[in-house]
Amino acid sequence: MFRIHCPHCREARSEEEFSYAGEAHIPRPVDPSSLSDSEWGEYLHTRTNPRGPHREMWVHTAGCRRYFNVLRDTVSYKILAVYPVGEMPPEQGEA
Amino acid sequence: MERYSLLGLVRHARHYHENWQRVWRDPAPKKAYDTVIVGGGGHGLATAYYLAKVHGVTDVAVVEKGWLGGGNTGRNTTIIRSNYLRDGSSHLYEFSLKLWEGLSQELNFNVMFSPRGVLYLGHTLHDMREIERRVNANRLNGIDAELLSAAEVQKLVPLMNCSPDARYPVLGASLQRRGGIARHDAVAWGFARAADAQGVDILQRTEVTGIRCDNGAVTGVETSRGFIGARKVACVAAGNSGVLAAMAGLKLPIESRPLQALVSEPLKPCLDVVVQSSGVHCYVSQADKGDLVIGAGTDSYNGYGQRGSFSVIEHTLQAVCELFPAFSRVRMNRHWGGIVDICPDACPIIGETPVRGLYFNCGWGTGGFKATPGSGYVFADTLAHERPHPLAAPFSLDRFATGALVDEHGAAGVAH
Numbered sequence: 124m125f126r127i128h129c130p131h132c133r134e135a136r137s138e139e140e141f142s143y144a145g146e147a148h149i150p151r152p153v154d155p156s157s158l159s160d161s162e163w164g165e166y167l168h169t170r171t172n173p174r175g176p177h178r179e180m181w182v183h184t185a186g187c188r189r190y191f192n193v194l195r196d197t198v199s200y201k202i203l204a205v206y207p208v209g210e211m212p213p214e215q216g217e218a
Numbered sequence: 219m220e221r222y223s224l225l226g227l228v229r230h231a232r233h234y235h236e237n238w239q240r241v242w243r244d245p246a247p248k249k250a251y252d253t254v255i256v257g258g259g260g261h262g263l264a265t266a267y268y269l270a271k272v273h274g275v276t277d278v279a280v281v282e283k284g285w286l287g288g289g290n291t292g293r294n295t296t297i298i299r300s301n302y303l304r305d306g307s308s309h310l311y312e313f314s315l316k317l318w319e320g321l322s323q324e325l326n327f328n329v330m331f332s333p334r335g336v337l338y339l340g341h342t343l344h345d346m347r348e349i350e351r352r353v354n355a356n357r358l359n360g361i362d363a364e365l366l367s368a369a370e371v372q373k374l375v376p377l378m379n380c381s382p383d384a385r386y387p388v389l390g391a392s393l394q395r396r397g398g399i400a401r402h403d404a405v406a407w408g409f410a411r412a413a414d415a416q417g418v419d420i421l422q423r424t425e426v427t428g429i430r431c432d433n434g435a436v437t438g439v440e441t442s443r444g445f446i447g448a449r450k451v452a453c454v455a456a457g458n459s460g461v462l463a464a465m466a467g468l469k470l471p472i473e474s475r476p477l478q479a480l481v482s483e484p485l486k487p488c489l490d491v492v493v494q495s496s497g498v499h500c501y502v503s504q505a506d507k508g509d510l511v512i513g514a515g516t517d518s519y520n521g522y523g524q525r526g527s528f529s530v531i532e533h534t535l536q537a538v539c540e541l542f543p544a545f546s547r548v549r550m551n552r553h554w555g556g557i558v559d560i561c562p563d564a565c566p567i568i569g570e571t572p573v574r575g576l577y578f579n580c581g582w583g584t585g586g587f588k589a590t591p592g593s594g595y596v597f598a599d600t601l602a603h604e605r606p607h608p609l610a611a612p613f614s615l616d617r618f619a620t621g622a623l624v625d626e627h628g629a630a631g632v633a634h
């Protein structure tokens with residue numbers, strides 16, 4: 124259980140207000156029909172699933188209902204950074 | 219191996235039970251083995267046992283970073299059933315259930331398998347349609363399944379609130395009478411003892427820190443006790459499968475999440491079936507020593523911390539109290555989390571990988587305990603013959619490229 128600082132509401136709120144939206148930085152292939160089955164399968168299903176810092180998306184479901192990115196340690200659950208969608212995480216703890 | 223029997227008990231009683239044989243050896247690792255199994259939980263130990271017993275492969279080591287059965291084998295709610303929806307999964311789990319039925323005799327170790335029946339409740343019209351569909355699918359696959367009305371459920375479980383005034387009223391249920399529970403520690407110990415007796419080396423407190431590959435083929439594992447060579451490496455380390463895969467340069471379609479459970483103080487016998495409900499999300503049974511064993515859900519986010527969110531526990535206990543108002547004053551003794559491998563289709567991955575000689579048995583998600591003997595049996599067969607066992611064939615890693623997923627989100631029991 125942890126608190127997440129919503130960059131849109133500018134407030135730290137309980138984890139229960141948010142929904143997890145999966146790993147961040149997985150771009151949809153520009154031309155899906157040119158991909159092989161295994162490349163497409165990898166895009167759909169394969170995840171990095173690291174033990175340590177993980178770049179992930181969250182949405183503030185019970186608040187502003189907007190998405191943002193979080194860099195979180197999956198062992199200590201400590202949030203290392205919160206940053207907007209479309210940006211890369213700050214240097215301090217590269218995943 | 220010294221066989222356990224009534225006569226043995228009497229004989230040892232005469233010596234004040236001071237001369238019981240050690241249950242398994244604590245050998246020093248050899249330089250190399252034919253097969254190294256990474257992970258000393260139920261699935262890994264069962265794999266070692268069936269490799270030695272059925273296929274005569276005894277040059278095997280089971281490498282475990284902690285103690286036997288200290289991971290998900292010791293952290294689950296011990297429910298055993300085979301009422302899955304799809305053909306592939308119901309055949310696999312039914313094969314496993316049949317092994318459970320004779321497991322204590324097979325291992326000469328009492329795993330306390332108690333086929334007391336597993337109820338799966340429906341709370342809405344949609345739930346009931348899903349349940350009817352699953353009961354029919356089970357029967358077509360030769361698996362016992364019954365459909366019960368709310369009145370029949372009430373008769374079977376008098377303590378349950380089946381009133382139509384409940385917030386989520388019980389409309390009916392499916393019942394698999396052959397399902398039940400077993401003692402999880404005994405499963406790990408029984409398989410360990412029987413595998414050890416066949417000559418398998420069980421190496422506890424030996425952590426795998428790397429997987430060595432040469433020219434696309436595995437050559438062994440780096441461990442905290444030095445390098446151990448192997449012709450085949452079989453990874454059966456739920457929760458950390460992705461970490462092991464990364465050591466061999468592979469990525470898996472798996473995410474690791476905490477799944478929680480809790481037990482109450484011991485009570486007099488009051489609940490003699492396993493009750494499951496996905497609608498309100500709870501599953502509860504009463505262990506032989508009297509505790510209520512309660513399963514909660516997974517956290518929605520990835521985690522390796524072996525602990526989960528308090529809100530998930532709270533949600534499950536709300537559902538338990540709603541279904542069993544009498545339990546509202548029962549105190550909870552302990553709660554814990556285990557890290558489960560979640561696959562996109564809620565089904566396991568069993569078989570070979572792009573690295574020659576490297577095999578994975580993972581992705582059992584929230585319900586791997588019930589599959590322990592079956593998983594070990596088919597994985598041992600897959601390892602020995604270097605091709606998928608027919609029951610494991612639908613669960614190969616390449617299904618995520620071909621798209622032939624086995625969607626079991628409905629029957630897997632836990633919402634994830």
